[in-house]
Amino acid sequence: MPKKRTYHHGDLKNALIKAGVEILAQDGVSGMSLRKVAMKAGVSHSAPYSHFADKQALIAAISTEGFRQLYERMSAVAEGYNSQPSKQLVEAAWTYIQFALDDPDRFKVMFSGVLEKEKEYPEFVAESQRNFQLVKSIVESNQAAGILRSGSSDLMALSAWGIIHGFAMLLLEGQIPHAILELKSLRKLVEFQLKQIMLA
Amino acid sequence: MPKKRTYHHGDLKNALIKAGVEILAQDGVSGMSLRKVAMKAGVSHSAPYSHFADKQALIAAISTEGFRQLYERMSAVAEGYNSQPSKQLVEAAWTYIQFALDDPDRFKVMFSGVLEKEKEYPEFVAESQRNFQLVKSIVESNQAAGILRSGSSDLMALSAWGIIHGFAMLLLEGQIPHAILELKSLRKLVEFQLKQIMLA
């Protein structure tokens, strides 16, 4: 990777996304300004506008990239447990929680309404739907294995995702009572959560 | 209520909270500036600082007030179905969803990390915990009635809340696939979600 010193950056778009993620992790969502991101990428404060219509568009790109990574991690884990559907579900869920805890601010940006009009960003919509499809397919193999009751896999996936997503949210917001967190390890908690919807 | 024309407003603190909620519903979370709120309350742009340390403190107050209202609505509904635990659960959940849909931006402010250091606002923490206790008590009466399996009511409440909260979130973010929303009514969906954790 040659040291960037040219007028034309070469790959500024991705550099901005990367810088954005870093500032997000460092200064939190309210600390991430376009100007800071530009500066971190070594570029003037208006340069981002050559690649993003506005700040929302950059946030959309960061979110989209986040979903891409989430998908990669979850699908890799899911494939690893292809022959054990029940583990597949738990491990994918665990990966989801890990992803949320790894970089809480990015996770918040992805899900918590910082991005205001998601519908306007087709790539974002596509990537988030791809994740839902993944959950759905895991649910379906669990249904086939008799671990989850039969029925609309869409709704079932929604339940599973809802449980884990809600759990992750409450975790990040610090809403989980301390007594609970001390009682059991996080991992056990995730398993417990999922057992709620599993048969037997 | 006498028309306010005095130098001393009288109840500016609550007036600011009220104005904040209105602007929130009208301009969304990114459109709510302290200065707009002050102007809407008919007061100079710096007046809020007599009552709130900073913008975060105002947001905390709005969130706290939101939790208060959520508690009132849910507890009223819960009491109404005191003798029918299963309905109690479904109706409370339905109230939760309604609350989220009634004023999505306020809901987002309450839950979605707009408030950055919730721990610093004891009233906020207290009020959100009061809501959790309510869910917990509903869960316990459901356990007593044999509708939910026995076990830690804390974890059980977390599951129930997680399902509904996650569902509300996905709803607000527009993540619910259209096919699902057209398939069944929202109300039926909520019931379906909860059936996942209910016995029989």
Next chain:
DNA sequence: CTACAATCTTTACACTGTCAAGATTGAGAG
């Protein structure tokens, strides 16, 4: 080699949160 389109910089503006200094007021002490 040249013109063009993409990329980046500079400059500018309105708006934001916040602070400091001062003006206005109600309420309690004498």
Next chain:
DNA sequence: CTCTCAATCTTGACAGTGTAAAGATTGTAG
């Protein structure tokens, strides 16, 4: 009733923000 003071509100200022417009710089297609 008057004085005083603390609470409340206003004014003015500042740095930081997102974004638009105009100009500079470059790779690249013709």
